[in-house]
Amino acid sequence: MSDATNIPVATKPTNQTQPARPQLPPILEAKGITKVFGSGDMEIKVLKGVDMQLRPGELTLLMGPSGSGKTTLLSILGCILSPSNGELVINGKSTRGRNAEGLANLRRTEVGFVFQSYNLFPTLTARENVMLALDVRGSRGDAVKQAEGALRAVGLGHRLDAYPKKLSGGEKQRVAIARALAGCPAVILADEPTAALDSENGAAVMALLSEVAKDPTRAVLAVTHDHRTLSYADRIIRIEDGRIVDQRRTQDGAVEERDIHVAAAA
Numbered sequence: 001m002s003d004a005t006n007i008p009v010a011t012k013p014t015n016q017t018q019p020a021r022p023q024l025p026p027i028l029e030a031k032g033i034t035k036v037f038g039s040g041d042m043e044i045k046v047l048k049g050v051d052m053q054l055r056p057g058e059l060t061l062l063m064g065p066s067g068s069g070k071t072t073l074l075s076i077l078g079c080i081l082s083p084s085n086g087e088l089v090i091n092g093k094s095t096r097g098r099n100a101e102g103l104a105n106l107r108r109t110e111v112g113f114v115f116q117s118y119n120l121f122p123t124l125t126a127r128e129n130v131m132l133a134l135d136v137r138g139s140r141g142d143a144v145k146q147a148e149g150a151l152r153a154v155g156l157g158h159r160l161d162a163y164p165k166k167l168s169g170g171e172k173q174r175v176a177i178a179r180a181l182a183g184c185p186a187v188i189l190a191d192e193p194t195a196a197l198d199s200e201n202g203a204a205v206m207a208l209l210s211e212v213a214k215d216p217t218r219a220v221l222a223v224t225h226d227h228r229t230l231s232y233a234d235r236i237i238r239i240e241d242g243r244i245v246d247q248r249r250t251q252d253g254a255v256e257e258r259d260i261h262v263a264a265a266a
């Protein structure tokens with residue numbers, strides 16, 4: 001898929017002076033993903049054939065109205081939920097033919113999640129919350145050092161022993177990002193990571209995610225409603241009614257007006 005002819009027209013650079021970006025293979029590729037909940041009269045088609053790619057070193061934002069299928073898609077991309085049809089290739093590994101355990105293994109080794117509500121264990125310190133994630137991943141090596149390294153990387157080297165209730169919302173989300181990064185998964189998926197934060201903390205969390213995404217062995221996808229986050233994006237994907245309706249690269253944070261309208265309307 002590194003052939004330039006595969007780039008959707010909407011993502012082709014319009015500025016001729018812009019240097020062509022090298023097309024590295026995607027870190028995550030979704031092909032023909034569908035999801036149907038229920039059956040018979042109660043059947044709801046939530047995803048109607050989604051094709052998308054997450055590229056190394058990029059922060060992609062997934063935007064769309066409430067109920068359009070963003071969380072369902074994120075859950076499928078992160079191997080929490082099985083698609084009704086379609087295939088994922090994550091870091092070169094296909095989901096085809098994997099049973100529930102096989103999918104869980106892929107999730108544990110390749111995916112880190114960040115949620116709106118942080119999902120930290122209240123009885124564990126910041127360091128212990130990150131160490132627990134390393135344990136779940138079956139990560140080898142010194143867990144204390146790795147956890148502390150991940151927390152320092154998100155600017156929380158001074159809060160290693162703090163319990164979640166002593167941390168601000170922005171700090172809790174940074175612990176959650178450290179936890180997602182621990183064990184170095186190739187894909188970081190964040191579902192409305194700034195929704196519970198004020199604008200200053202929300203901006204800091206988006207800045208951190210865009211830093212995290214600069215690693216050329218990693219791709220980050222964040223669902224957001226917040227048009228203030230657009231300037232951090234390398235790519236924006238719009239979903240409506242279970243279909244991708246637009247994909248575009250941003251150029252140095254510049255986004256077209258209509259993206260902002262979509263974000264504001266969501």
Ligand SMILES: Nc1ncnc2c1ncn2[C@@H]1O[C@H](COP(=O)(O)OP(=O)(O)O)[C@@H](O)[C@H]1O
Pocket residue numbers: 037038044046064065066067068069070071072073
């Ligand atoms: N487990 C489920 N069973 C039935 N319907 C579901 C389930 N999960 C989500 N849906 C429906 O799928 C649609 C998309 O939901 P969701 O992916 O959460 O959208 P978004 O995150 O974009 O708001 C909604 O209509 C929702 O009610």
Ligand SMILES: [Mg+2]
Pocket residue numbers: 070071072
């Ligand atoms: Mg959602």
